[in-house]
Amino acid sequence: MRRVLVKGAGVAGLTGAHELAARGASVTIAEIRSHIGGNPSWLAGGMLAPWCERESAEEAVVTLGKVSADWWERTLPGLVTRAGTLVVGHARDASELARFAARTRNHESVDEEAIAALEPNLAGRFRQGLFFAGETHLDPRRALEALVDKLRAMGVVFLFEAGEIAPSGFDQVVDCTGMARADDDLRGVRGEMLLLRTRDVSLARPVRLLHPRHPIYIVPRADHHFMVGATMIESDHDGPITARSLMELLNAAYALHPAFGEAEIVETGAGVRPAYPDNLPRVKRRKDGAITINGLYRHGFLLSPAMATQAADLLFNASADN
């Protein structure tokens, strides 16, 4: 049995560990933190929205990302909500909507009436939008926790607050430590988010509000929570959210529905997404033989299943060759 050490318990490490364990490897996960969370994955939106993302991403995000919902559903049944994505813009930003529609596919145009049918709380607020019926979403925190439970049940060993572990006890190291990994090609893209709670609005699906400068998305979660995200700043600073970013996110949420003005701010967060120059993730084999999964950028939950599969293929095919 192949003994594999996976470094990092973010979404890349956990999905990678699952794929390896499912194929029969004996997996140990080493995480520097004392618990799941505190990493960029914990702050993610959890939208599995390859077609929307295509607006500003390469086609690979669609080809790699469209299998993601099925992978999550297969791995953790009941986790994925299949309700599509609604994209709206205010009347003065009609050209943003036209641009978004031209850059993406698998959507239908929706008018005021259709928007109201999809999201009754947004009735009368937007005259036009786009509906991506094939997209899905999940709660990243529930997903990470459920994945840990499942991995434990599969016999995967977790080492929290792990220091440097000698690779000698393992046949293979898979490094999924994101920005902690010294890789010259990687850069950090800072993202800030907040969690709101209000009983005055309910949404059935992620809603993206287009704006020339401050596009945002709001993802509904259990217990009247809403995740509002996310800024994109070329920086690897992971300090607290700035007042400016907080104002922008709150303004946009308020513009989507004024009831968000009365919502409780449950949490704010800031993290640094690891990204390669083309903003696409990579599975690489390092000179020392270790495999790395990194550069998931803003597509952790969307693209980690495809990366996990690639890493497992690399590991098992390479061992077959040996």
Added chain:
Amino acid sequence: MFDLLGTKLASRLLLGTAQYPSPAILADAVKASGTSVVTVSLRREMAGGKAGEKFWSLIRSLGVRVLPNTAGCHSVKEAVTTAKMAREVFGTSWIKLEVIGNHDTLQPDVFGLVEAARILCEDGFSVFPYTTNDLVVAERLLSAGCKVLMPWCAPIGSALGPVNIMALRSMRGHFPNVQLIVDAGLGRPSHAATVMELGFDAVLLNTAVAKAADPVGMARAFGKAVDAGREAFCSGLVEPRDVAVPSTPTIGRAVFS
């Protein structure tokens, strides 16, 4: 060659570096456009310390001259501080000065602009002020020490193109010896060609390339349009006439009506 404040440049197109799908596409677009100068914003990339270092080193590695800008600054103080920071980070005294007066229209605050320009010129900066097409403001910026002016042709990011040709013509006419770079509002290569045909020295754009479906192709198209517009201006354009003028001789025809 285009002589910009003593620096010889191969291209009259200046390109912004924000909003591209990825740094890889930005790098390809810069190459395809043939540009010699890119602008980079310090404001939002900062968020503390040397945090944006990776992105900046990426910009520096493009091998073109960097014109840092003060995008997003709403006060004189903010703009001056950002300019000083930019001088340290990029080792250049060039600064594209933006002092925004209205959050929504991103219209320059021309009063703050003149004040900040004076402070920075006295401090040894080469100030490229992002301004309107107002001639009096332009005069004030020149007396503040600016050697280059960057009038808008439409609001930032609007892609409307030259909405007031008369104002641009009159600006060119008033300041025949000042380098004028049209900044902001260009949406299409034909817009860039149009202002270059008017005799403007260069154009600066960002959104029109960064947000195109294929930024690299669009960058190349703008590069060609700027060259075409400049060459047309230098070659002396034929003025429009109200009557048709045949290009083949009419001598020998039976009748002139």
